[in-house]
Amino acid sequence: MFIFLVIFLVCTSFLFVKHIIQLNPLPLYPPNKRTWFYPPTYSVGTGELQSTARQQDGNVAQQPEATPMHQDRPLSSDCESATTQSCTVEPPSTSQQVCPSQLPVAIPMHKSTDSSAFPSAPQLPADEMNNIIHSLFSPTQIEKMHHYYKCRIAGCCAVSEAEMDRIKKAKKKDRFQHEWLFRKDTSCCSQSGIWWSVYVEEEGLYCLLCRKHQSKAAQNKSETFATTPSTRFKWGTLTDHVTSAKHRATVSNELLNRVSHFQKQLNEKESSRTLVLQEVFHAVYWLAKESIANRKILPLLDLMEMLGLEQLKYFSHRSRGSLREIFITLGETIYNHICEKLQDQASCAQYYGLLVDDVADISNLEQMVAFIQYFDSEEGSLECKFLFVANLLEKSDSANAKTMREVITQQLSAANIPLQNLRGLATDGASVMTGRVNGLGALLRRDVGSLVAVHCVCHRLALACTDTNATLKKIKDVEIEVTQLWKIFDNSPKKLAAYLKVQQEIKEVTLGKKANKKITKRLKKACQTRWLSFDNAIAAVCTDMPAVLQTLRELKADPACYGLLKKFIKAKKVGSMYILKEVLPILSELSKVFQRSTINFAHIEPSIQLCKDRLLKLAESKSPVQKFEKDLEEGGHLALTEIKCCSDDIKYLETLLNDYTTALINNITARFTNATPVLSAMQVFDLTTIPSRQTTDFLDHGQQHIEVLADHYFTTDEASHAQLQAEWSVLKYDLLTWKLPESVKNNSISPAEWVMQQICKQKYSYRGHFPLMTKVVESLLVIPVSNAWPERGASKLKLIKTRLRSVMKADMLNTLMHVSMNGPPTTSEAAKSLINQCVKLWLSRKERKKLPRAPPSLSTSLQPATVQQPISVLETQGTQTEALDDMQEQEFLIAAEKFCLPAEPQLEFDTCDDSESESDSSDC
Numbered sequence: 001m002f003i004f005l006v007i008f009l010v011c012t013s014f015l016f017v018k019h020i021i022q023l024n025p026l027p028l029y030p031p032n033k034r035t036w037f038y039p040p041t042y043s044v045g046t047g048e049l050q051s052t053a054r055q056q057d058g059n060v061a062q063q064p065e066a067t068p069m070h071q072d073r074p075l076s077s078d079c080e081s082a083t084t085q086s087c088t089v090e091p092p093s094t095s096q097q098v099c100p101s102q103l104p105v106a107i108p109m110h111k112s113t114d115s116s117a118f119p120s121a122p123q124l125p126a127d128e129m130n131n132i133i134h135s136l137f138s139p140t141q142i143e144k145m146h147h148y149y150k151c152r153i154a155g156c157c158a159v160s161e162a163e164m165d166r167i168k169k170a171k172k173k174d175r176f177q178h179e180w181l182f183r184k185d186t187s188c189c190s191q192s193g194i195w196w197s198v199y200v201e202e203e204g205l206y207c208l209l210c211r212k213h214q215s216k217a218a219q220n221k222s223e224t225f226a227t228t229p230s231t232r233f234k235w236g237t238l239t240d241h242v243t244s245a246k247h248r249a250t251v252s253n254e255l256l257n258r259v260s261h262f263q264k265q266l267n268e269k270e271s272s273r274t275l276v277l278q279e280v281f282h283a284v285y286w287l288a289k290e291s292i293a294n295r296k297i298l299p300l301l302d303l304m305e306m307l308g309l310e311q312l313k314y315f316s317h318r319s320r321g322s323l324r325e326i327f328i329t330l331g332e333t334i335y336n337h338i339c340e341k342l343q344d345q346a347s348c349a350q351y352y353g354l355l356v357d358d359v360a361d362i363s364n365l366e367q368m369v370a371f372i373q374y375f376d377s378e379e380g381s382l383e384c385k386f387l388f389v390a391n392l393l394e395k396s397d398s399a400n401a402k403t404m405r406e407v408i409t410q411q412l413s414a415a416n417i418p419l420q421n422l423r424g425l426a427t428d429g430a431s432v433m434t435g436r437v438n439g440l441g442a443l444l445r446r447d448v449g450s451l452v453a454v455h456c457v458c459h460r461l462a463l464a465c466t467d468t469n470a471t472l473k474k475i476k477d478v479e480i481e482v483t484q485l486w487k488i489f490d491n492s493p494k495k496l497a498a499y500l501k502v503q504q505e506i507k508e509v510t511l512g513k514k515a516n517k518k519i520t521k522r523l524k525k526a527c528q529t530r531w532l533s534f535d536n537a538i539a540a541v542c543t544d545m546p547a548v549l550q551t552l553r554e555l556k557a558d559p560a561c562y563g564l565l566k567k568f569i570k571a572k573k574v575g576s577m578y579i580l581k582e583v584l585p586i587l588s589e590l591s592k593v594f595q596r597s598t599i600n601f602a603h604i605e606p607s608i609q610l611c612k613d614r615l616l617k618l619a620e621s622k623s624p625v626q627k628f629e630k631d632l633e634e635g636g637h638l639a640l641t642e643i644k645c646c647s648d649d650i651k652y653l654e655t656l657l658n659d660y661t662t663a664l665i666n667n668i669t670a671r672f673t674n675a676t677p678v679l680s681a682m683q684v685f686d687l688t689t690i691p692s693r694q695t696t697d698f699l700d701h702g703q704q705h706i707e708v709l710a711d712h713y714f715t716t717d718e719a720s721h722a723q724l725q726a727e728w729s730v731l732k733y734d735l736l737t738w739k740l741p742e743s744v745k746n747n748s749i750s751p752a753e754w755v756m757q758q759i760c761k762q763k764y765s766y767r768g769h770f771p772l773m774t775k776v777v778e779s780l781l782v783i784p785v786s787n788a789w790p791e792r793g794a795s796k797l798k799l800i801k802t803r804l805r806s807v808m809k810a811d812m813l814n815t816l817m818h819v820s821m822n823g824p825p826t827t828s829e830a831a832k833s834l835i836n837q838c839v840k841l842w843l844s845r846k847e848r849k850k851l852p853r854a855p856p857s858l859s860t861s862l863q864p865a866t867v868q869q870p871i872s873v874l875e876t877q878g879t880q881t882e883a884l885d886d887m888q889e890q891e892f893l894i895a896a897e898k899f900c901l902p903a904e905p906q907l908e909f910d911t912c913d914d915s916e917s918e919s920d921s922s923d924c
Contacts, residue, residue: 132208141203144200145200159199162201177235186235186242200229210247210250216246285819286826327816328812334822338822341378354387355371355425355426358399362798362806368408370389374782386789392407423779424452426785428459434455441453454676462591463671478538478580483537489523490523498555535587538580546641552564571646572653587664589611601682601783603753605672686755687738690736706725709776713775724773724776763777
């Protein structure tokens, strides 16, 4: 009996001691070295973590405030602070009444591991850590979860009572100890900075890292600590898991994923590099195409980024030198594309013609504008492209013909275009261009004997009209008076407002109040240098003649207005305007034909003949005089103007109409009859003039024209003369089988021009049978006869080089001219292809120079007062930059360790020499 009593007492004591140990675990150190750690509590008012330590006497020792959870700081520092925020005190007295949930947890002060042995872990924000936990566990599991962060905020230091009862009922010897969650040597991964141990009540112990990466054991494929919780609650289980190969592999994957996160950003930047450059080049191309200041590119890129093109944030080449190089690259690509077409086919005699003109820009520089005309075999059409603009007085003191010749030869040599393939030259007819001895055409003809210099047909037509006005003073007076009328209203806002008000009142009377929706029109400017200006000016005056006369009456106090009023109320003067209103549109239509981009001389003669026939028909019908009489009748356009017209006035107008049309026809004939025999010989290719084979004229048809062409292109070669005649004798049989297309029947292209284009399209097949004829046809086709393109180029030059861009350099001016004149539409597929080529060319340039980051002491040591001499800048114009993203130093160290990179990050700077990029005050 005594033995049973002893056994009962021993068991009872053992169970009592075990229960006390569960409530208050004994330390592993002597009492005088015991450390009592209280989990930090979360202050709702301040949003800060606080840690307290209870002393033996019951007082609370306040520890330094920890960093708020929402601030960015490395997790390793949190781990360190969790163990260091404790104090060495004696255990609480037994007399104190302490709630079990508030009992201190005895944690031994283990020797800390040297954190410098591991690379600093990148910080995970609190919200990101919370998202990871919510993504790995269900809401039910989170409610019963115990984790370092959750328990530290909530002040939890033990499992729930329900979990304690469940553990007791399970009657297991090994039980989970809550203080394990706060032990850094096991529960915290010093390499990743994550507290990995997670305990879920009613389930077991999980590893946050293994569950995140779904790790499995290499041998038995066990998923313990990952998808399956561990229920073996021993201290050795945690230490074994930390040192296991599965956990180490998981930590490595976590570190690689973090490095991959930064590498992903770098890869995204690298993968989007070409796309970003394409978007930037598109913006630059649009800017140059619309003749907008180059300095607007940076605000445009910022706007594009704000509107959704977020990848533009990776574009770091924003210096003046790099942006200037982008513009230059666009111009070079277009320029090289044109030159390559002539260079690649130089062996098969790719002939071309030049169109030149000189203009004074806003800087008072004498600029030569040159265009080139050639037949594009790929497109199968005649093309006219801008070639260059050059300062004539840059290396010479006079813009004479010799200087022009030197500039042309230098530019052609730089473009690797053979001068010997030049076949035509079109100029405006100035003496320096067309001089027989020392003109530009004469000097170039000494280098190229087969060159044909042409006086622009548009200028010829303008001279013919000027000659007619000089012989008929009455027509000249009308033009002068119309110009004076325009100046009166253009130079006085008050008079212009009165004129517009009179227009509105007349339209309300004649057309009703709805006519107010039709905006009143101003008079058009008439200028001698504008080929079509008089047509628009006369039409505007005749249309609003009642308003003009009424305004002049209201302003008759002004001497100029009164003088014009006295002239405009006469029937002869108004009738003369009606004649000009009918005649000038015919001349304008002829001028528009001559201004076509690639007009050929074969189309000139039919167009001139059509113009003459229309003028003769107009004189015979006397339609302008009849319309004038009809408008003077009651209800007519001029019924309220009080203009009186008698029979003598009608006879005067009929005589003036006949004299004016006759003078125009004679002057046009005189200006266009002195064409060179070579251009006249183009008519031999007109299909409509070839007689039938059955006629006797067929064999001799075209022999004279072919002889003229042979004398011009093969002056001393008799064999070539005979060969060209023989080829023509065979070719005209082939031409009889050709059928004219609808474009020829609609007069959009002449028959001779169509035939020559067809021969050039098939020159590689015709060259075997007609080698000389194909060369002659191509030489004739590329001869320019109109100088309209250089005139357009001069206008575009003045739009690009304005007062605010007056010091623009030559290379930038050529670039903007090429993009504006030769570039395809911005939204076309050709523009996309062009920009892709530009990006490839820009990326193929030399590598960008890298400069190390300047030491902080260097920037702080330089004071404004001590910097007296200019600082020399390394010239790196046109160099590209590859600036790294703003990385934290800890993150960079991890990436450097994984990829064997230098320990110190080096930033790349894009520098340029301002002296090389100061193209003007507003552009780069």
